[in-house]
Amino acid sequence: MKALTRADRRSPTIYEVAKRAGVSIATVSRVHRRAERVAPPTRDRVERAIEELAYRPSRLGRSLAHGSHDAIGIVFPDLSGPYYSAVILGYEETSAAQGRSVLILGTHRRPRAVDQVLDLADRVDGLVLMSQTVDDTVVDELRRRGVPIVLLARPPVGGADSVATENRRSARALVTHLIGHGHERLAFVGDPAGSADVGERWEGFLAAHRSAGLAPAFGPFTCGFREEDGREAAFAALIAGAHRPTAVVAANDEIALGVLGAARDAGIETPSELAVTGWDDIPAARHLMSPLTTVRQPMLDIGRRAAALLHEQITTGRSEPRREVLPTELVVRSSCGCIAPKSEGGVPR
Amino acid sequence: MKALTRADRRSPTIYEVAKRAGVSIATVSRVHRRAERVAPPTRDRVERAIEELAYRPSRLGRSLAHGSHDAIGIVFPDLSGPYYSAVILGYEETSAAQGRSVLILGTHRRPRAVDQVLDLADRVDGLVLMSQTVDDTVVDELRRRGVPIVLLARPPVGGADSVATENRRSARALVTHLIGHGHERLAFVGDPAGSADVGERWEGFLAAHRSAGLAPAFGPFTCGFREEDGREAAFAALIAGAHRPTAVVAANDEIALGVLGAARDAGIETPSELAVTGWDDIPAARHLMSPLTTVRQPMLDIGRRAAALLHEQITTGRSEPRREVLPTELVVRSSCGCIAPKSEGGVPR
DNA sequence: TTGTAAGCGTTATCAT
DNA sequence: ATGATAACGCTTACAA
Numbered sequence: 265m266k267a268l269t270r271a272d273r274r275s276p277t278i279y280e281v282a283k284r285a286g287v288s289i290a291t292v293s294r295v296h297r298r299a300e301r302v303a304p305p306t307r308d309r310v311e312r313a314i315e316e317l318a319y320r321p322s323r324l325g326r327s328l329a330h331g332s333h334d335a336i337g338i339v340f341p342d343l344s345g346p347y348y349s350a351v352i353l354g355y356e357e358t359s360a361a362q363g364r365s366v367l368i369l370g371t372h373r374r375p376r377a378v379d380q381v382l383d384l385a386d387r388v389d390g391l392v393l394m395s396q397t398v399d400d401t402v403v404d405e406l407r408r409r410g411v412p413i414v415l416l417a418r419p420p421v422g423g424a425d426s427v428a429t430e431n432r433r434s435a436r437a438l439v440t441h442l443i444g445h446g447h448e449r450l451a452f453v454g455d456p457a458g459s460a461d462v463g464e465r466w467e468g469f470l471a472a473h474r475s476a477g478l479a480p481a482f483g484p485f486t487c488g489f490r491e492e493d494g495r496e497a498a499f500a501a502l503i504a505g506a507h508r509p510t511a512v513v514a515a516n517d518e519i520a521l522g523v524l525g526a527a528r529d530a531g532i533e534t535p536s537e538l539a540v541t542g543w544d545d546i547p548a549a550r551h552l553m554s555p556l557t558t559v560r561q562p563m564l565d566i567g568r569r570a571a572a573l574l575h576e577q578i579t580t581g582r583s584e585p586r587r588e589v590l591p592t593e594l595v596v597r598s599s600c601g602c603i604a605p606k607s608e609g610g611v612p613r
Numbered sequence: 614m615k616a617l618t619r620a621d622r623r624s625p626t627i628y629e630v631a632k633r634a635g636v637s638i639a640t641v642s643r644v645h646r647r648a649e650r651v652a653p654p655t656r657d658r659v660e661r662a663i664e665e666l667a668y669r670p671s672r673l674g675r676s677l678a679h680g681s682h683d684a685i686g687i688v689f690p691d692l693s694g695p696y697y698s699a700v701i702l703g704y705e706e707t708s709a710a711q712g713r714s715v716l717i718l719g720t721h722r723r724p725r726a727v728d729q730v731l732d733l734a735d736r737v738d739g740l741v742l743m744s745q746t747v748d749d750t751v752v753d754e755l756r757r758r759g760v761p762i763v764l765l766a767r768p769p770v771g772g773a774d775s776v777a778t779e780n781r782r783s784a785r786a787l788v789t790h791l792i793g794h795g796h797e798r799l800a801f802v803g804d805p806a807g808s809a810d811v812g813e814r815w816e817g818f819l820a821a822h823r824s825a826g827l828a829p830a831f832g833p834f835t836c837g838f839r840e841e842d843g844r845e846a847a848f849a850a851l852i853a854g855a856h857r858p859t860a861v862v863a864a865n866d867e868i869a870l871g872v873l874g875a876a877r878d879a880g881i882e883t884p885s886e887l888a889v890t891g892w893d894d895i896p897a898a899r900h901l902m903s904p905l906t907t908v909r910q911p912m913l914d915i916g917r918r919a920a921a922l923l924h925e926q927i928t929t930g931r932s933e934p935r936r937e938v939l940p941t942e943l944v945v946r947s948s949c950g951c952i953a954p955k956s957e958g959g960v961p962r
Numbered sequence: 963t964t965g966t967a968a969g970c971g972t973t974a975t976c977a978t
Numbered sequence: 979a980t981g982a983t984a985a986c987g988c989t990t991a992c993a994a
Contacts, residue, residue: 275758277971288981293973303979323735324677325971328986333673335716335736343705349698356692356719360729365736367684367714370705380709386672387684387714409624491896521900547840548897551870626987637965642989652963674987677970 276317285313296321336574337367337388338567339381341396344490345518346546347563348394351416354567355392362575364389371397378402385411390574392416395459412577414570418460423585425573429561431461434592435468436475438541438559439513441594443472445601447511447539449481451501453494453523454515456484462515465543469513482509487519494522502530502538510538511600517542517549517558524554524599535601545595555597562590625666627674634662645670685923686716686737687916688730690745694838694867695895696912697743700765703916704741711924713738720746727751734760739923741765744808761926763919767809772934774922778910780810783941784817785824787890787908788862790943792821794950796860796888798830800850802843802872803864805833811864814892818862831858836868843871851879851887859887860949866891866898866907869948873903884950894944904946911939 282289287310294300295310296319302310313319327333338355340348356366369384371377373396381398382405385391390412393403400421406413407422415426442450450473456466466484473480487497494514502508514520520542524534532538534554542549545560569588576582596602631638636659643649644659645668651659662668676682687704689697705715718733720726722745730747731754734740739761742752749770755762756771764775791799799822805815815833822829836846843863851857863869869891873883881887883903891898894909918937925931945951 279971289972290974290981290983291979294980297973301979306979320731320735322677322971323732324673324682325986326973328671328673328677328971328988329973331973331986343698343702346695346698349692349695349701352698352717353692353719356717357721360719365716365718365733367716368701368705369714370702370709372706382669383672384714386669518896521897524900546897547867548870548895548901551873551902552897552900553902628987638988639966639990640964643964646989650963655963671987674970675989677972677987678989680970680989 275322276319278319278321281310281313281317281319284317285310333387333389334363335365335367335388336390336392336571336578337369337384338392338394338570339369339371339384339397340394341371341373342489343368343370345516347516347544350563351394351567351570354564355571356567357564358568358571358575362571364575382406385409389578390414392570392574394418395461412574414573414577416566416570420585420587423583425577425586425588427566427569427573427588427590428460429566429590430592431464432468432471434559434594435465435513436472437468437594438557439469439472440475441557441596442511442513442539442541442600443476443478445511445539447601448478449507449509450511450513451482451509452480452484452513452515453487453497453501453519454484455486455488458486458488465513465515487515489516489518491518491522491525494519495526496522498523498526499530502526502532512538512540514540514542517544517546517556520556520558520599521552524552528553535599539601540599542599549595550597552599554599557597557600557602558595559592560595561592565590624671625668627668627670630659630662630666630668633666634659682736682738683712684714684716684737685739685741685920685927686718686733687741687743687919688718688720688733688746689743690720690722691838692717692719694865696865696893699912700743700916700919703913704920705916706913707917707920707924711920713924731755734758738927739763741919741923743767744810761923763922763926765915765919769934769936772932774926774935774937776915776918776922776937776939777809778915778939779941780813781817781820783908783943784814784862785821786817786943787906788818788821789824790906790945791860791862791888791890791949792825792827794860794888796950797827798856798858799860799862800831800834800858801829801862801864802834802836802846802850802868804835804837807835807837814862814864838865838867840867840871840874843868844875845871847872847875848879851875851881861887861889863889863891866893866895866905869905869907870901873901873948877902884948888950889948891948898944899946901948903948906946906949906951907944908941909944910941914939 278289278292282292359366392414394416395418404422413424415424417428420426452469454462456463485497485501487493512523523540527538542556542558545558549556627638627641631641708715741763743765744767753771762773764773766777769775801818803811805812834846834850836842861872872889876887891905891907894907898905
């Protein structure tokens with residue numbers, strides 16, 4: 265068997281199909297796009313030629329002529345953690361259903377990130393930007409270029425669409441619940457200035473204190489979003505000795521995992537000596553040593569809605585900004601000090 | 614302020630830059646690609662024009678002329694679960710460093726998947742295909758078209774590159790460890806026929822039995838990869854009453870989570886009445902009620918190596934297939950029946 | 963060193 | 979109903 269050469273392998277062009285079918289390229293284009301009417305006999309000849317040559321139109325040629333990429337992008341700060349992957353999954357799911365490819369880009373706080381995002385914008389018909397990726401000036405620049413944008417979990421800027429989840433109310437409910445358990449020394453672990461989400465959770469934390477006539481015992485113990493970050497912040501909070509917190513409100517479940525680990529290592533029992541709560545309701549939350557009291561947010565839906573809004577912008581050209589806020593739900597288990605329920609499960613469906 | 618029209622917004626073309634700088638488009642191209650020599654004064658004029666017009670070359674035009682996409686794709690069966698997201702993260706990281714964009718596609722066992730993959734192939738310079746996505750005939754078709762391919766966690770086919778992790782040896786070590794705890798009725802939960810990885814883990818399971826002179830007490834309890842799948846399979850395994858297994862070897866950590874949940878709901882204590890092990894070492898594994906004995910595999914590295922192999926194929930045109938097998942590591946915690954260690958942590962770094 | 967012009971593979975507008 | 983042909987925006991021989 266003779267090896268295929270590079271040239272043989274190249275997909276045939278519309279010209280070769282046209283020649284084989286004895287028609288012009290315009291007719292081939294019409295046929296394979298199933299657009300406009302083509303006389304049945306002609307259509308047959310062309311279809312046969314397409315079949316025989318295994319013709320597949322070039323995406324590049326097509327996009328260049330047509331002016332659209334049939335692709336959208338999503339920019340995230342970091343893919344570690346269930347939150348980002350769930351959002352991206354929802355985004356991909358909806359986008360695929362719309363017939364668009366998905367390009368992903370992680371910025372990882374690199375300085376190059378801005379250029380990478382600008383570059384990505386040239387490859388897509390629209391972009392989703394998560395928080396912690398690029399700042400508002402970049403968002404403005406993209407909008408100036410006419411790139412449809414949806415912002416995720418960050419304040420809307422310059423009339424861009426945005427999708428976020430409800431934070432204040434749930435945070436307040438969560439902290440009020442904790443105070444109801446008798447806690448007076450609660451510590452917030454997370455960086456309120458680092459992201460809008462955490463900022464709002466911190467506000468809810470403060471609001472709950474106010475309502476209870478309590479003064480916050482500590483300022484926020486600032487840290488990143490990973491388990492290791494939470495672990496380190498927890499050690500900082502726990503060395504306070506006798507004045508240490510009796511409850512920790514972590515900005516997300518991974519941080520809570522770090523706090524739980526730190527407490528364990530310090531010989532502090534959970535939740536009797538230290539209550540801990542998280543945010544996100546990751547799949548493992550119910551299986552932890554201290555089943556985690558946390559706030560569930562519809563992570564898949566965030567991605568889905570973002571894709572839907574982008575689709576709308578792209579297809580209708582809508583320019584009036586839309587802002588969606590998705591609901592969240594307090595999930596009480598036992599890490600807050602509640603008695604462990606017998607089971608959440610039941611029989612398999 | 615007057616609203617920008619669509620036309621105003623359009624990025625300027627190389628022609629406009631050329632006109633403004635008073636040169637030909639060839640010179641503009643030379644300048645912005647920093648290729649070939651251009652007289653300093655000319656270069657200056659062109660650079661100023663580029664700057665003033667905020668010119669950005671069109672990716673489509675560039676790709677069409679140059680013949681490459683500067684993008685690679687990755688096809689996964691499902692993004693749920695830490696495994697896929699970690700692999701994708703590693704892939705994106707390396708790919709970004711190579712200056713390539715990443716397109717993702719989830720097949721979700723849809724019939725349309727084949728077309729979607731074929732379509733994706735027209736947008737990229739190379740493709741990574743995970744197991745459970747498309748079958749070998751599609752792989753062959755793609756290779757026939759000259760698309761560089763790397764297969765993940767599946768047997769190499771038609772001379773494509775592949776990246777996998779070691780399964781048999783670790784599975785065998787794991788099961789031997791369990792048998793060392795005195796177990797004789799071990800159940801394997803997962804689908805050996807569903808993926809190469811699980812197939813090999815099952816083989817290791819059998820090999821360990823053989824070495825111990827033990828006959829497997831059960832055939833595999835077949836199920837998918839999600840927690841809910843594991844939960845259902847566990848109920849099937851546990852209703853065996855007095856003859857139920859004393860240990861469960863789950864094909865991954867999520868399945869193990871489901872098994873753990875089912876056992877809890879059935880009032881069976883872990884690990885005293887039922888030992889459970891997983892695979893992957895997800896971040897929450899050490900924080901579970903029964904800290905999970907599992908097998909750690911370098912998920913990020915799988916993605917990184919895949920991107921590296923693809924890069925090599927694309928840039929060097931190498932065609933001799935390469936197969937990489939990454940090492941795995943048994944992580945013993947207490948869900949197998951070992952005494953829980955004081956801590957795995959220590960002080961923060 | 964710089965310019966001319968021929969691709970690259972489509973789509974889409976006119977004619978016919 | 980079909981065919982010419984001009985975009986689309988770039989890269990790259992080849993000329994000058």
